[in-house]
Amino acid sequence: MEKVIIIRYAEIHLKGKNRGYFERVFAVNLERALKGIRHELHRTSGRYLIAAFDEGRTEEILSKIARVFGVHSYSLGYLTGGELDEIYDACLLVAPRRGTFKVESHRAYKNYPLTSMQISAEIGARLLQAFPLKVDVHSPEHTVYVDVRTAHEALVFCSFEPGPGGMPVDTSGKGLLLLSGGIDSPVAGYMMAKRGMSVELLHFHSYPYTNDGAKEKVKELAALLAAYSISPVLTTINVAHIQEAIHSKCAPELNVTLLRRFMVRLAERVAKRKGAQCLITGESLGQVASQTIEGITSSNAVATLPILRPLIGFDKDEIILHAKKMGTFDISIQPFEDCCTVFLPDFPAIKPKLSFVEEEEGKLDVEALLQEAMESEETFTL
Amino acid sequence: MKIYLDNAATTRPNVDAVQRAFSALGDDYFNPSALYLEGVVMHNAIRSARKTLLEAVADPFLYDLIFTSGGTEADNHALFGLCRRGNVIISQGEHAAVYESAMELKRRGADVRLAPLRADGSVDPEKLLALVDDRTSLVSVVHVNNETGAVNDIEALSSQVKERNEHTLFHSDGVQAYGKIAFRLPRSVDAYSISAHKIGGAKGTGALIRKKNIRLLPYLFGGGQEGGMRSGTENVFGILCFAYAAEPKFVSLAREGARLSALRELLWQSLNCDVFRRISPEDGSPYILAVAADGLRGEILQRLMAERGVLVGTGSACSSRHPFSRVVAACGLEERFLHGVLRFSFSTETTQEEVMAAAAAANDAASELISRTGR
Numbered sequence: 239m240e241k242v243i244i245i246r247y248a249e250i251h252l253k254g255k256n257r258g259y260f261e262r263v264f265a266v267n268l269e270r271a272l273k274g275i276r277h278e279l280h281r282t283s284g285r286y287l288i289a290a291f292d293e294g295r296t297e298e299i300l301s302k303i304a305r306v307f308g309v310h311s312y313s314l315g316y317l318t319g320g321e322l323d324e325i326y327d328a329c330l331l332v333a334p335r336r337g338t339f340k341v342e343s344h345r346a347y348k349n350y351p352l353t354s355m356q357i358s359a360e361i362g363a364r365l366l367q368a369f370p371l372k373v374d375v376h377s378p379e380h381t382v383y384v385d386v387r388t389a390h391e392a393l394v395f396c397s398f399e400p401g402p403g404g405m406p407v408d409t410s411g412k413g414l415l416l417l418s419g420g421i422d423s424p425v426a427g428y429m430m431a432k433r434g435m436s437v438e439l440l441h442f443h444s445y446p447y448t449n450d451g452a453k454e455k456v457k458e459l460a461a462l463l464a465a466y467s468i469s470p471v472l473t474t475i476n477v478a479h480i481q482e483a484i485h486s487k488c489a490p491e492l493n494v495t496l497l498r499r500f501m502v503r504l505a506e507r508v509a510k511r512k513g514a515q516c517l518i519t520g521e522s523l524g525q526v527a528s529q530t531i532e533g534i535t536s537s538n539a540v541a542t543l544p545i546l547r548p549l550i551g552f553d554k555d556e557i558i559l560h561a562k563k564m565g566t567f568d569i570s571i572q573p574f575e576d577c578c579t580v581f582l583p584d585f586p587a588i589k590p591k592l593s594f595v596e597e598e599e600g601k602l603d604v605e606a607l608l609q610e611a612m613e614s615e616e617t618f619t620l
Numbered sequence: 621m622k623i624y625l626d627n628a629a630t631t632r633p634n635v636d637a638v639q640r641a642f643s644a645l646g647d648d649y650f651n652p653s654a655l656y657l658e659g660v661v662m663h664n665a666i667r668s669a670r671k672t673l674l675e676a677v678a679d680p681f682l683y684d685l686i687f688t689s690g691g692t693e694a695d696n697h698a699l700f701g702l703c704r705r706g707n708v709i710i711s712q713g714e715h716a717a718v719y720e721s722a723m724e725l726k727r728r729g730a731d732v733r734l735a736p737l738r739a740d741g742s743v744d745p746e747k748l749l750a751l752v753d754d755r756t757s758l759v760s761v762v763h764v765n766n767e768t769g770a771v772n773d774i775e776a777l778s779s780q781v782k783e784r785n786e787h788t789l790f791h792s793d794g795v796q797a798y799g800k801i802a803f804r805l806p807r808s809v810d811a812y813s814i815s816a817h818k819i820g821g822a823k824g825t826g827a828l829i830r831k832k833n834i835r836l837l838p839y840l841f842g843g844g845q846e847g848g849m850r851s852g853t854e855n856v857f858g859i860l861c862f863a864y865a866a867e868p869k870f871v872s873l874a875r876e877g878a879r880l881s882a883l884r885e886l887l888w889q890s891l892n893c894d895v896f897r898r899i900s901p902e903d904g905s906p907y908i909l910a911v912a913a914d915g916l917r918g919e920i921l922q923r924l925m926a927e928r929g930v931l932v933g934t935g936s937a938c939s940s941r942h943p944f945s946r947v948v949a950a951c952g953l954e955e956r957f958l959h960g961v962l963r964f965s966f967s968t969e970t971t972q973e974e975v976m977a978a979a980a981a982a983n984d985a986a987s988e989l990i991s992r993t994g995r
Contacts, residue, residue: 445923446920446923446924446927447920449919449923478992482992482993485993485994486994580917580920580993581993
């Protein structure tokens with residue numbers, strides 16, 4: 239009998255001939271998450287088992303598994319031999335000591351001498367003798383699971399912890415996340431990583447108008463996102479000169495609209511170099527003046543890559559809830575302005591007309607400004 | 621090396637003081653409460669430091685001194701330990717340690733009254749006195765305003781307060797005054813907060829000087845150190861370092877005051893008067909010059925000056941929650957100056973060359989910002 243962690247994966251079973259590929263990437267991601275902790279990873283049909291692990295670090299292992307995308311659920315249990323007595327010994331270890339319970343059995347190995355019902359009945363009867371328990375097959379407080387895998391192997395466990403779901407990261411291409419330091423963008427990155435996308439990070443700052451505290455905050459966010467398999471490499475670009483040029487030459491109500499078009503263009507240059515196939519933003523429809531459909535139209539007009547906006551239909555409350563769950567919320571609300579208000583117009587355009595935006599942008603030497611900004615690029619590995 | 625003119629935030633520790641106190645972190649690590657000889661030696665060292673620090677400003681027959689973890693703890697101890705039923709009066713120019721303590725007293729139901737400021741950041745004595753009535757339990761007025769350097773005449777204020785109500789206690793936050801301006805604690809001041817790291821000591825040490833005959837509630841309970849007022853094993857290193865750093869400050873107090881006053885005026889005269897307006901009064905602390913830039917953000921100027929190798933303080937950070945300093949706003953500064961506050965603060969190490977370079981950096985930074993943003 240051996241203590242093991244049973245990991246079940248989500249959605250991969252939907253894949254046909256590509257399944258092997260998804261499973262391999264999933265295994266690599268699990269190994270990466272558990273790097274530095276003694277363990278063995280075994281694949282069995284439809285499940286992964288973590289065995290021979292450092293039991294003193296069980297909690298740490300479980301919390302790392304809980305953040306690997308593709309994990310549908312996981313359980314801490316025992317791998318035993320196939321004999322009923324061996325299975326029962328493991329059940330004794332995981333079974334509740336009081337309250338109501340039932341035993342639920344499965345047989346992947348159909349030649350086992352007992353049927354599932356017989357296994358449940360036999361184990362249940364013995365447990366009833368061992369502990370002051372009561373059977374309740376409809377809504378038990380505890381369920382003891384017995385899963386007979388082969389003639390010589392069975393899994394026994396008593397809990398199902400839900401994993402984050404989704405697809406293994408690195409199976410759905412690569413995207414570049416525009417990470418602002420606010421509440422939304424980390425959540426957007428999480429959502430795309432959850433769908434298996436490998437996510438790279440780009441942050442725009444506006445030194446000297448924004449301070450180092452704001453940049454440190456973004457680094458802190460990036461470091462936290464790395465726990466969700468998001469790239470720990472952060473690229474930053476200074477857009478202060480672009481803001482100054484827009485401020486001095488263009489209609490003030492278009493300040494933000496124009497700056498976003500520059501950000502899209504800069505992000506595309508970074509994305510293409512990093513091999514990213516799309517941009518990801520935390521925009522949510524109508525949340526602020528620049529996130530209207532007209533605002534989105536004006537930024538999309540300069541994009542050649544798709545811009546994914548996974549939060550587009552979310553309310554702020556829903557996003558905040560998610561950010562709290564991820565642990566990014568407390569960092570995001572630290573009071574450093576991510577975009578200092580020096581250049582904010584009193585009344586930003588809510589419905590900027592593309593023709594007007596293009597006309598105003600025509601007053602600027604776009605390419606020169608882009609090149610100047612690209613020269614400010616910095617990279618931090620967190 | 622950078623030019624450091626943010627000494628009101630903290631000063632470079634006095635190397636000599638650190639070295640002399642250092643043995644308390646090494647061979648002389650004994651607990652001052654221990655009864656064997658080694659402990660008694662440490663106890664005596666602390667007693668001697670206490671004497672040095674207290675006698676520099678107060679009569680040791682009337683006052684004693686409680687070591688704390690810093691100015692903030694001393695202020696908290698004074699407000700929470702001295703306030704009684706009735707009302708509490710503080711000035712609008714108080715450091716956050718006093719102001720937020722008073723706000724907490726208010727949340728707990730106390731009647732807290734705020735005395736308005738004059739343009740230089742000093743409290744308006746008449747308006748303060750008008751707030752005092754027969755139910756005033758405590759008045760707290762900062763000695764030297766940490767943002768503008770304005771000096772409040774705590775001797776006059778405290779005695780006038782006591783004329784109105786002899787039972788009212790008077791506390792003053794002296795963190796920016798101790799070791800920097802000449803004064804003796806008058807009998808009418810009941811408690812006075814000081815801090816080590818503003819005068820070359822180590823961070824994490826301060827003290828509350830209090831009159832012996834007033835009733836102060838203990839702040840931390842435990843082993844009964846500091847006369848039972850503030851339990852906890854003493855920060856021996858910090859305390860010794862505080863005393864060693866204070867000694868030379870008091871020796872050179874008058875000379876340094878005159879030298880830095882001259883440097884402060886030189887700095888002011890070297891700043892571009894089209895951009896900067898002076899907030900600090902001429903009769904204020906020689907250690908602080910606060911100015912405000914017209915229509916510019918102090919925080920951005922600060923960063924542009926840091927790029928030029930000069931570190932200064934600002935009135936506030938660029939944050940939506942606290943768009944500008946509460947204290948400077950209470951001075952009645954116009955809106956367009958409010959965001960542009962810069963604070964130059966000096967130490968014994970500050971030289972004329974540094975002051976000239978700082979003025980040039982401030983002027984350059986302002987010109988750059990004006991040309992980049994069109995203001």
